[in-house]
Amino acid sequence: MKIGIIGAGAVGSILARELNKLPENEFQLTVMARTARNGFTVLEDGIKIFHDIPVHDILSVKDTFDVLFIATKTPALLTLKETIKNMTHGNSEIIYALNGVGYDDMFVQGIPSVVYVSGQQHDEYIEHFVNQKIILPDQSFTYLDRLIQIIENDESIHFDLVKDKHFEQVRYEKLLINVGINSVTALSKNTAKIFEDDSMVRLTRTLLKESIDIVNKNSQTVYISPDFIDYAMxxxxxxxxxxxxxxxxxxxxxxxxxxxxxxxxxxxLKTDDHPPTPVLDTVVTLLSGYEKL
Amino acid sequence: MKIGIIGAGAVGSILARELNKLPENEFQLTVMARTARNGFTVLEDGIKIFHDIPVHDILSVKDTFDVLFIATKTPALLTLKETIKNMTHGNSEIIYALNGVGYDDMFVQGIPSVVYVSGQQHDEYIEHFVNQKIILPDQSFTYLDRLIQIIENDESIHFDLVKDKHFEQVRYEKLLINVGINSVTALSKNTAKIFEDDSMVRLTRTLLKESIDIVNKNSQTVYISPDFIDYAMxxxxxxxxxxxxxxxxxxxxxxxxxxxxxxxxxxxLKTDDHPPTPVLDTVVTLLSGYEKL
Structure with missing residues (x-):
């Protein structure tokens, strides 16, 4: 089974570090990124370890993969579309190991996932905080089922690759977690310490409430309970x-x-007749202004 | 007349450059900042000129000033309180050449002003875009009246130091101009180009409307017309x-x-029974989060 990982940031590196322990006779792993290097360094629990897993320049790879994890920043998907098409076949399983929602139709072989890997990319190394988990929809897969089985049974591989019956629910919950904390930390240019202030807690709760109302009114498959706000906070x-x-x-x-x-x-997701969502609107407009060239 | 200027950023430098042309027999000018230097460079209309007007370390100055312009960043006022007390006398005129409102009571001799100087401080020079004007309340001054007279009659001095009958109105209008554009540029980390997008224009208009309503409901002296939003935009x-x-x-x-x-x-300014101002609340909370240590 040929496995590819695109991206050697926090998600790609942690995944590569673990999948590199798969039996070589059955699995061939290729890690790809924008620039080639001999390996990567992960800082975890205060210890830096260099992993000599080669990272290939993605444009130099001519292989075709059965399983391909896309662990880039989400906006890179568009740029990589043709490249990815050329390295997959009709039955390839392309896992979107990406943040956010809204790109599932990019590839017919695309499989959404919910990624839990908290890390930060520094210039010289990847800092891994917590979690190494990818959640998949509860369906049958040609290649992934075998991979899941092996990972589950190999005690040396520390990565949760699991299916979840309530995948859509889990996915939207992760999305809402991101909507809340990513918005207020990015726009205030500050870290989780901002939640020490009541006004920031109130603002984030309002943002979550507006967002949950939109999801509940417009999703056929998911219902987010109002208690989710307390859970997120x-x-x-x-x-x-x-x-x-x-x-x-x-x-x-x-x-x-x-x-x-x-x-x-x-x-x-909002319909025209949706009640006002002034905090979400403000957040989206400011983040959109940030991108403007 | 002893004139002091505290601050050698855009406002202080442009003011110093012009007041340095006052007749030396009558006026003694001292420019002060955190660090001493031999002068400063101003870039204007594409030309850089070095002005050899000495800038003194404020802590080394033992003089007492009749007129003192405070042209620092507003938060520096608190830090400088004792220093300024020690360099003024009971009849000194202390002009707050500062952004914003809310510090008038810092000194009994304090005089509010509205400053129009658009510039940017670079590492090695001050870039001056437009305007060199300070507006004062329409009242009698012991020292400033003489200074205003001289500046008005000396054609070599290019600085408008003027009184305005509608000072409070002018002051609130400047404040609101700052509330609008400073908020959205700072939070989106982007320049005036963001107003090319309709959603940003809408957001800024809402922010101005919320702010104008607060001012109109809570100020005894000022009424801002709704047309001001168009004017600002x-x-x-x-x-x-x-x-x-x-x-x-x-x-x-x-x-x-x-x-x-x-x-x-x-x-x-808001009272507890004021209608919701979600955009202003969001802006204030995010800017407050930015400051959090």
Whole structure:
């Protein structure tokens, strides 16, 4: 089975580190990114380890993959469309290991996933905070089922690749978690410490409430309980005060963000007759202004 | 007459450059800042000129001034309180050449002003875009009246130091101009180009409307017409697309902002029974989050 991973940021590196332990006779792993290198360094629990897993320049790879994880920033999907088409076949399983929602139709072989890997990309290494988990929809797969089986039974591989019966629910919950904390950290250019202030907690709760109402009114498959707001806020307040979010790190580095697939996706679910959502509108407009060239 | 200027940023430098032309027999000018230097460079109309007007370390100055312009960032007022007390006498005229509102009571000799000087402080020079004007309340002054007279009659001095009968009106209008454009440029980390997008125009109009309603409900002396929104938006849209604002430059340089004296001042005017102002609330909360240490 030929497995490809596109992207050697936090998600791609952690996934590569674990899948590299698969038996070589059955699995061939290729890690790809914009620039080739001999491997990558992961900082975890205070220890930096270099993993000599080669990262290939994606444009130099001529292979065809049975399983392909796309672990890039979401906006890169569009740029990579042709490249990915050329490295897959009709039965390939292309896993979107991406933030946000709204790109499922990019490839007919595309499979959505919910990724839980908290990390930060530094210049010289990847810092891994918590979680190494990818959740998939509960369906049969040609290749992934075998991969899931092996990972489950190989105690040396520390990665949860699992199916979830309530996949859509899990997906929207992750999306809403991101809408809340990514918005306020990116726009205030500050870390989880901002939740120490009541006004920020109130603002984030309002943003979550507006977003949940949109999801509940417009999704056929998902219902988010109002209690989810408490759950999300407790999660945010449990984070280390200096911990940022992917969108915070993007803004601090003056990089493009994934807002179109996170806040923008929820915003675009709205129907014309939806009640006012002034906080979400403000957030989306400011994040859109940030991108303007 | 002993004149002091505290601050050698855009406002202080432009003011110093012009007041340095006053007749030396009558006026003694001292420019002060955090660090001493031999002079400063101003870039204007594409030409850089070095002005050999000494800037003194403020802590080394033992003089007492009749007229003192405070042309620092607004948050510096608190830090400088004792220093300024020690360099003034009971009849000194202390002009707040500062952004925002809400600090008038800092000194009994304090005089509010509305400053129109658009510039940007670079590492090695001051870039001066447009305007060199300070508006004062229409009242009698012991020293300033003489200074105004001289400046008016000396054709070599290009600075408008003028009184305005409608001072409070002018002051609130300037405040509202700042509330609008400073908020959206600082939070989107982008320049006046953002007004090319309809959604940003709508957001800014809503922010102005909420702010004007607060001012009109809570100020005894000022009434801002709803037409002011069109006036402000036209002004914003006339700016060069790459022009930032003071708060934008602060955020880009990770410096503290003056939001407490601009958006925060309007926000704090609100009474408990005021109708909801979701955009202003969001702006103030995000800018407050930005400051959090």
């Amino acid at each position: 407790e999660m945010y307040m449990s984070y280390p005060r200096e911990m940022g979010t992917s969108m915070y790190y993007d803004v601090m580095a003056n990089r493009t963000t994934e807002y179109q697939y996170i806040q923008g996706f929820v915003y675009n | 036209e002004m914003y849209m006339s700016y060069p697309r790459e022009m930032g604002t003071s708060m934008y430059y602060d955020v880009m340089a990770n410096r503290t902002t003056e939001y407490q004296y601009i958006q925060g001042f309007v926000y704090n």
